[in-house]
Amino acid sequence: MFFNMAKTGNYAQAEEVISSKAKGLAGSVRSGDLSDEKVDAYKASFATVPQYVSSRNMGTGIQVLYRTVSDETATFLVGKEGTDFVIKEFKLTAGKGH
Numbered sequence: 001m002f003f004n005m006a007k008t009g010n011y012a013q014a015e016e017v018i019s020s021k022a023k024g025l026a027g028s029v030r031s032g033d034l035s036d037e038k039v040d041a042y043k044a045s046f047a048t049v050p051q052y053v054s055s056r057n058m059g060t061g062i063q064v065l066y067r068t069v070s071d072e073t074a075t076f077l078v079g080k081e082g083t084d085f086v087i088k089e090f091k092l093t094a095g096k097g098h
Contacts, residue, residue, distance in 0.1 A: 002076075002087065005029075006046035009039045019079070019086040026090040045070045045092065061088055071095030 002018075005011050011029055018030040028034055034042075050066035053073070057063075061079030068074055077089035 003046050003049055006042040009043050017087055018090075019081055019088045022086075022088055022090075024089065025092070026087050029090065042092075045072055045074075050074055067095075068092075 001013060001016070005014060005017075011032060011034070014030045014032070018026050020030070022030055028038075045068040048069050050068045053065040053067050055062055055064040058077060061077050064076045064078060066074040066076075072095055073091075073093045075089075075091040075093070076087055078085050079088045080086075
């Protein structure tokens, strides 16, 4: 669901997939505090579904890495809240060629 939101720029359902405790970029996405420039940048980065790279267990959840069409690394920390898995953290870093 997150990838579709990023692709379209419509984050109306962000509260369903991002933790209410999220801070940083994930918190900004959830609260709708993204600039128009960031929304447009994410539309470009997530124009196609990113390629899965890896995942590993962390103390507070599972870290999942994807490679975007823009050669960026999208890193998600996903954890369980109640009965649902939600995004706790999200980072987008430039690829090595940037």
